[in-house]
Amino acid sequence: MTPIPPVFEELIRIVLYGTLAILFVSVNALFLVWMERRVAARLQLRRGPIHVGPQGLLQTVADAVKLLTKELVRPYASDRFLYALAPVLAFAPLLGAFIILPLGPGAIIRDLNIGFLLLFSLANISFIGIFIAGWSSNNKYALLGSMRAVAQNISYEIPLMLSTMGVVLTTGTLRMTEIVAAQDRIWFILLQPVAFLIFFCASLAEANRAPFDIPEAESELVAGFHTEYSGMRFALFFLGEYTAIFVSSAIAATLFLGGWQGPLLPGPVWLLLKTYLLVLIVMWIRWTFPRLRSDQLMAFAWKVLIPFALLNLLGTAVWVSMRNLLA
Amino acid sequence: MNLADSVFIGLAVVTVLGALGAVAFRALFYNALSLVLCLFGVAGLFIYLHAEFLAVMEVIIYIGAISVAIIFAIMLSRPMDKSDEPRSPSASLRGAVCAALVFAGLWRLLSGARWAQGSGQLPDMRDIGKALLTTDVLPFEAVSLVLLVAIIGALVLSSPRERS
Numbered sequence: 001m002t003p004i005p006p007v008f009e010e011l012i013r014i015v016l017y018g019t020l021a022i023l024f025v026s027v028n029a030l031f032l033v034w035m036e037r038r039v040a041a042r043l044q045l046r047r048g049p050i051h052v053g054p055q056g057l058l059q060t061v062a063d064a065v066k067l068l069t070k071e072l073v074r075p076y077a078s079d080r081f082l083y084a085l086a087p088v089l090a091f092a093p094l095l096g097a098f099i100i101l102p103l104g105p106g107a108i109i110r111d112l113n114i115g116f117l118l119l120f121s122l123a124n125i126s127f128i129g130i131f132i133a134g135w136s137s138n139n140k141y142a143l144l145g146s147m148r149a150v151a152q153n154i155s156y157e158i159p160l161m162l163s164t165m166g167v168v169l170t171t172g173t174l175r176m177t178e179i180v181a182a183q184d185r186i187w188f189i190l191l192q193p194v195a196f197l198i199f200f201c202a203s204l205a206e207a208n209r210a211p212f213d214i215p216e217a218e219s220e221l222v223a224g225f226h227t228e229y230s231g232m233r234f235a236l237f238f239l240g241e242y243t244a245i246f247v248s249s250a251i252a253a254t255l256f257l258g259g260w261q262g263p264l265l266p267g268p269v270w271l272l273l274k275t276y277l278l279v280l281i282v283m284w285i286r287w288t289f290p291r292l293r294s295d296q297l298m299a300f301a302w303k304v305l306i307p308f309a310l311l312n313l314l315g316t317a318v319w320v321s322m323r324n325l326l327a
Numbered sequence: 328m329n330l331a332d333s334v335f336i337g338l339a340v341v342t343v344l345g346a347l348g349a350v351a352f353r354a355l356f357y358n359a360l361s362l363v364l365c366l367f368g369v370a371g372l373f374i375y376l377h378a379e380f381l382a383v384m385e386v387i388i389y390i391g392a393i394s395v396a397i398i399f400a401i402m403l404s405r406p407m408d409k410s411d412e413p414r415s416p417s418a419s420l421r422g423a424v425c426a427a428l429v430f431a432g433l434w435r436l437l438s439g440a441r442w443a444q445g446s447g448q449l450p451d452m453r454d455i456g457k458a459l460l461t462t463d464v465l466p467f468e469a470v471s472l473v474l475l476v477a478i479i480g481a482l483v484l485s486s487p488r489e490r491s
Contacts, residue, residue, distance in 0.1 A: 114379045114452065121382075121383045124390050125390070128363060128398070131402075134402075135402055146402075157391070
């Protein structure tokens with residue numbers, strides 16, 4: 001048998017990993033929507049979906065099948081090409097996050113030396129997708145929603161990146177595997193508690209989650225940038241939102257909670273446990289706190305998160321150079 | 328033609344098409360999006376050259392900040408149904424002259440350049456960071472000064488006028 005040329009080997013790897021990522025993302029979103037509804041119900045003293053399947057687990061599957069059969073309605077005055085492109089642009093970059101997610105020692109698709117910076121650059125493409133969605137719908141609510149979304153995303157990207165720099169300074173690397181390996185004795189949530197809080201708040205805002213969900217504030221903007229979307233195009237935005245929650249929780253678990261590290265259980269299980277714990281907290285926050293106002297949201301990023309992130313960075317730099325001097 | 332060449336040609340085509348679209352489309356929003364495509368092609372070229380850090384920074388800064396600011400300005404200033412205004416020929420001419428001057432300057436610079444032979448060892452982010460704070464600290468600080476002036480200028484322009 002002739003050996004497979006490396007090009008085809010690479011192509012097969014890309015297709016395989018891509019398929020696995022899409023599969024995981026879909027199942028994960030179905031699970032998270034169910035979880036969200038159950039968590040919301042519990043917090044509001046209701047029961048939530050319990051009838052379809054065990055504990056209502058198949059309810060979201062039924063919803064997804066219904067969405068698949070829906071007609072794709074396109075507003076007459078919308079921009080045909082961009083309107084169809086936007087959901088894809090908003091969702092697809094999130095799949096790239098799985099390239100750098102370390103599931104265990106050596107179990108990572110590509111251990112890039114730019115590490116999670118890749119994720120920040122991919123997130124920017126998502127914002128452009130949201131932008132295009134709002135503009136091409138030719139609807140005032142959609143336009144306002146997407147403008148809010150982008151203003152918010154630009155603002156919260158700065159504290160998000162600054163907070164991760166504390167971890168980078170401590171470990172001296174951006175590689176995800178090395179960052180996890182550096183946490184074998186103490187998790188960075190203990191060394192960098194301020195950075196973790198800032199990262200958590202900023203990633204909530206980046207994923208447009210309550211209490212930072214003003215881009216889709218129902219009471220003012222109908223549904224924000226995806227007001228005019230229906231059927232599977234709407235579902236793609238929805239999928240994107242839940243994937244963003246999962247990805248930011250997984251990155252937070254990797255950077256601050258020791259990633260795959262933990263006793264007894266295998267690495268991927270630990271990572272998933274930590275990630276879903278963070279997702280649970282995200283949902284808990286959504287159903288507990290009221291939505292912020294637009295100006296409060298901006299003030300929170302620029303007057304609270306960024307100064308604290310800068311102070312944290314400065315403190316970490318001093319601490320690291322002291323450590324280097326003493327060592 | 329091997330695979331590397333075809334990847335390079337693909338990226339170059341994307342970049343050039345994006346650049347053409349950035350000036351050729353009539354609708355301003357499409358111009359801005361073509362610019363994004365062009366910058367994305369450039370980021371791809373950086374990855375092709377194993378400069379992942381530059382590629383990521385290209386996307387974060389040029390697409391994530393600058394292009395988004397341009398698109399933001401377009402969205403604030405003109406609604407979708409008002410984008411097909413005729414273009415004034417004198418403005419096009421002025422633009423063409425400016426572009427030709429920049430192109431001629433770059434052409435002169437590039438054709439006269441002597442490229443240093445690389446050591447084969449690609450610098451990683453650590454080397455870039457060290458260089459920015461040691462050997463190249465002067466240009467680095469000059470750039471930060473320019474940005475500071477720009478920030479102060481933006482604050483002055485956007486702050487409410489005092490009534491006197």
